[in-house]
Each structure stands twice: as structure tokens, then as C-alpha cells.
Amino acid sequence: MLEARRVRFGYGVRAPVVDGVDISIRPGEIVGLTGRSGAGKSTLGRLLAGYHRPAAGEVLVDGKAHAKGYNTVQYLHQSPIFAVDPRWTVGRIIAEGWSPDEETRQALGVSKSWYDRFPHEISGGELQRIAVLRALGPRTRYLVADEISAPLDPLTQAQIWDALIGAVRKRNLGMLVISHDRPLLARLSGRLVTL
Numbered sequence: 001m002l003e004a005r006r007v008r009f010g011y012g013v014r015a016p017v018v019d020g021v022d023i024s025i026r027p028g029e030i031v032g033l034t035g036r037s038g039a040g041k042s043t044l045g046r047l048l049a050g051y052h053r054p055a056a057g058e059v060l061v062d063g064k065a066h067a068k069g070y071n072t073v074q075y076l077h078q079s080p081i082f083a084v085d086p087r088w089t090v091g092r093i094i095a096e097g098w099s100p101d102e103e104t105r106q107a108l109g110v111s112k113s114w115y116d117r118f119p120h121e122i123s124g125g126e127l128q129r130i131a132v133l134r135a136l137g138p139r140t141r142y143l144v145a146d147e148i149s150a151p152l153d154p155l156t157q158a159q160i161w162d163a164l165i166g167a168v169r170k171r172n173l174g175m176l177v178i179s180h181d182r183p184l185l186a187r188l189s190g191r192l193v194t195l
């Protein structure tokens with residue numbers, strides 16, 4: 001289980017933006033996270049992924065604190081351009097995560113012809129599919145999908161969510177979906193948490 005227990009976190013000396021929050025995501029479960037703008041959803045997502053250290057409380061991944069090495073909690077960013085090294089080719093970016101099997105690559109519609117290009121040489125929707133593919137390595141146990149589909153066309157959205165749901169079912173992954181899109185959350189998640 002991926003869980004945050006009574007976590008508190010603030011940026012710098014400012015008041016905490018997440019304070020005393022509990023959330024848990026079981027393997028095989030898709031949990032929706034919504035709430036007003038600025039409520040701290042992305043901050044909570046990053047805490048769960050181990051990007052921030054809580055000022056109080058704890059984040060546990062299958063009962064343990066985040067450790068060094070491969071992050072079994074993969075955070076998917078709304079703007080994938082911020083999640084990749086602009087000097088790396090697409091092939092290198094994907095290989096950083098794993099060497100994907102054909103089925104997963106094709107499910108996401110990632111073309112091998114993109115592998116020699118740089119992030120600024122492919123579209124936003126293509127880059128998001130690449131970021132999702134990179135995150136689905138065999139050691140991944142949980143995914144935090146932070147507004148990953150909002151700016152994308154409906155076809156790309158459907159392709160990404162179908163691939164993610166497929167991976168969740170096949171590999172018993174736990175996934176937190178952060179979104180303002182209530183119909184999307186109703187469709188995807190078994191449980192909705194409002195911050």
C-alpha cells in the first residue's frame with residue numbers, strides 16, 4: 001500500500017499547504033484526488049512520490065519509507081517537458097526507465113521513429129505518451145498521474161488511460177489520478193478523495 005499518514009508540508013517559511021492529510025492507495029486500486037485550485041493536490045502527489053520530505057507525518061511505500069534507487073512510485077507530470085532532460089533523445093529518455101516490451105509501446109502508440117528526436121521535436125501528446133511508457137518499468141508499483149491528460153486531444157487521452165488501466169490490472173499497480181475532471185474521475189477511479 002502507498003500511504004500518507006498525517007502528513008504536513010509547506011514551501012519555505014510559508015504556512016503548510018498540506019496539513020494532517022491521510023491517504024492510501026492499495027495495489028490494483030485507482031483512487032481519484034480532486035479539490036480546488038491550490039488545495040495542495042500536486043504537493044500531496046509529490047510527497048507520495050518522495051519528491052518532498054514531510055515536515056510531520058510519514059509516507060510509506062508497502063510499509064517502508066522511500067529509499068534510494070529506482071522509485072517504485074512513478075510521478076507523471078501534467079507537462080512532460082518538465083519531466084525530461086531536453087538534451088536527451090527520446091530513446092535515451094525511455095531507456096532511463098526500462099527497455100519496454102512491444103505490447104506496452106504499441107498500446108501507447110509510441111513510434112520507434114521518434115527515438116532519435118529530442119523532446120522539442122515531438123508534440124506534447126507524443127511526449128506525454130513517452131513519459132507514461134518510461135514510467136511503466138517492471139519495478140514500478142504505484143503511479144501518481146497529476147493532470148496528465150487535460151491538454152490532450154480525446155484520442156490521445158483515451159489511448160493513455162486505456163494503457164494505464166491495462167497496466168494497473170495486469171500488474172496490480174496502484175494509481176492516484178489527480179484531476180479537476182469529475183466525469184474522468186468517475187469513469188476511472190473506484191474511490192474519490194477531495195482535498
Ligand SMILES: Nc1ncnc2c1ncn2[C@@H]1O[C@H](COP(=O)(O)OP(=O)(O)OP(=O)(O)O)[C@@H](O)[C@H]1O
Nearest residue numbers: 011012017035036037038039040041042043044180
Ligand atoms: N514550489 C513551490 N514553491 C512555493 N509555493 C508553491 C510551490 N508549489 C506550489 N506552491 C503553492 O502551494 C499551494 C498548493 O499548490 P499545489 O500545486 O499543490 O495545488 P493544487 O491543488 O495541485 O492546485 P491546481 O489544482 O491549481 O494544480 C499553492 O498555493 C501553490 O501556490
